[in-house]
Amino acid sequence: LPRFHSDNVLRREACQEAREFGRQLIGPTERLKKATIILNPAACSGKANSLFEKNSAPILHLAGVEVKVVKTDYEGQAKKLMELMDQTDMLIVAGGDGTLQEVITGLLRRADQEVFSQTPIGFIPLGSQNSLSRSLHSVTDNKVKHITTATLSILKGETMSLDVLQIKGERELPVFALLSLRWGAFRDAAATISKYWYLGPLKTQAAHWFSSLKAWPQVHQASLSILPPMPRPPDEPLHKPPRPGLLSRIVLRLKNYWDPPVEGRDVSHEEPSPPEKEVSAVELSVSTHNKNPVGVDFNFTMGQFITVGSKAEDPSVRSPSSEQLEAGACRLHLPQEGAGFYNIDNEEYEATSAEVRLLPRKLRFFCSAERRAELLAQAA
Numbered sequence: 001l002p003r004f005h006s007d008n009v010l011r012r013e014a015c016q017e018a019r020e021f022g023r024q025l026i027g028p029t030e031r032l033k034k035a036t037i038i039l040n041p042a043a044c045s046g047k048a049n050s051l052f053e054k055n056s057a058p059i060l061h062l063a064g065v066e067v068k069v070v071k072t073d074y075e076g077q078a079k080k081l082m083e084l085m086d087q088t089d090m091l092i093v094a095g096g097d098g099t100l101q102e103v104i105t106g107l108l109r110r111a112d113q114e115v116f117s118q119t120p121i122g123f124i125p126l127g128s129q130n131s132l133s134r135s136l137h138s139v140t141d142n143k144v145k146h147i148t149t150a151t152l153s154i155l156k157g158e159t160m161s162l163d164v165l166q167i168k169g170e171r172e173l174p175v176f177a178l179l180s181l182r183w184g185a186f187r188d189a190a191a192t193i194s195k196y197w198y199l200g201p202l203k204t205q206a207a208h209w210f211s212s213l214k215a216w217p218q219v220h221q222a223s224l225s226i227l228p229p230m231p232r233p234p235d236e237p238l239h240k241p242p243r244p245g246l247l248s249r250i251v252l253r254l255k256n257y258w259d260p261p262v263e264g265r266d267v268s269h270e271e272p273s274p275p276e277k278e279v280s281a282v283e284l285s286v287s288t289h290n291k292n293p294v295g296v297d298f299n300f301t302m303g304q305f306i307t308v309g310s311k312a313e314d315p316s317v318r319s320p321s322s323e324q325l326e327a328g329a330c331r332l333h334l335p336q337e338g339a340g341f342y343n344i345d346n347e348e349y350e351a352t353s354a355e356v357r358l359l360p361r362k363l364r365f366f367c368s369a370e371r372r373a374e375l376l377a378q379a380a
Contacts, residue, residue, distance in 0.1 A: 137367065165357070219280050228327065331356075334352060
């Protein structure tokens with residue numbers, strides 16, 4: 001009963017804050033902000049729809065946002081919905097890691113993605129795993145507070161440009177991720193944790209223990225070629241630069257007329273091919289600065305494998321034995337057979353040779369002011 005009461009207090013306080021946004025006057029020529037929400041009702045073991053209706057929907061309505069909710073019916077539908085989405089003031093993803101990855105993949109596969117990628121995105125954490133939410137909002141164990149805080153941050157309008165990974169196999173369309181691609185023994189062990197549900201809090205340790213008993217050392221071998229990082233574009237300017245004067249624009253047009261810039265020049269093909277490096281590692285991960293840098297793991301003892309894997313959400317970036325490399329793009333050449341699976345933002349994909357390219361500051365996400373300051377300081 002006390003927890004139920006405290007949750008209702010949190011909802012009431014969030015609604016009162018949202019009502020202040022709804023009371024703001026708008027001019028006769030202004031219109032209400034439109035939000036398109038992609039909601040996955042199956043997230044969080046089928047509880048997502050109820051969580052959204054109780055904790056998010058009232059906040060958005062009280063704030064005067066014109067809401068269009070689109071619910072997904074099956075896995076992969078969010079990607080298809082993004083192909084048909086009309087322009088909106090804001091895009092809101094209500095679900096977990098899987099829903100978010102489907103939405104950004106569908107958005108960035110569009111022919112007009114350069115236009116649609118300018119739309120600010122809100123993430124309401126309703127899934128079993130909501131990894132990106134930790135980068136956007138303050139961490140809390142209270143699910144109601146987590147959801148209401150994320151919803152209020154959309155109304156406050158603070159945004160941060162995040163990096164995106166473009167992952168392209170030899171035959172498939174590209175997949176996009178906001179956090180990481182993982183391949184290796186830690187990923188494989190984590191995929192078996194649910195099998196040991198009957199062991200309660202020991203299930204994670206048991207998964208890594210039994211995995212190490214099956215085979216040790218668990219070494220994954222691949223060829224890795226890396227391109228150095230490119231200069232990062234600046235974040236959104238605080239002030240829009242003034243338009244050049246008439247005389248300056250005339251001079252620029254004349255210059256472009258008499259000495260036109262060369263178009264269609266692909267600089268990437270002029271660069272020498274990066275050297276390949278043979279990697280023999282327990283785990284390999286490619287990550288954005290939204291959370292962690294690129295990491296390649298080498299040697300672990302069996303005890304370290306069990307201990308580190310049991311405590312770290314992404315062990316490959318927290319172990320003292322890992323090598324970290326900064327890169328703008330990399331190519332992974334995996335064995336033809338038996339490569340297993342990747343985890344791409346906690347979603348499972350068959351592991352094949354792939355090119356992973358960083359798209360810096362590609363998408364804008366609503367976030368808290370505190371987290372924005374932390375991410376800016378980390379990227380500096």
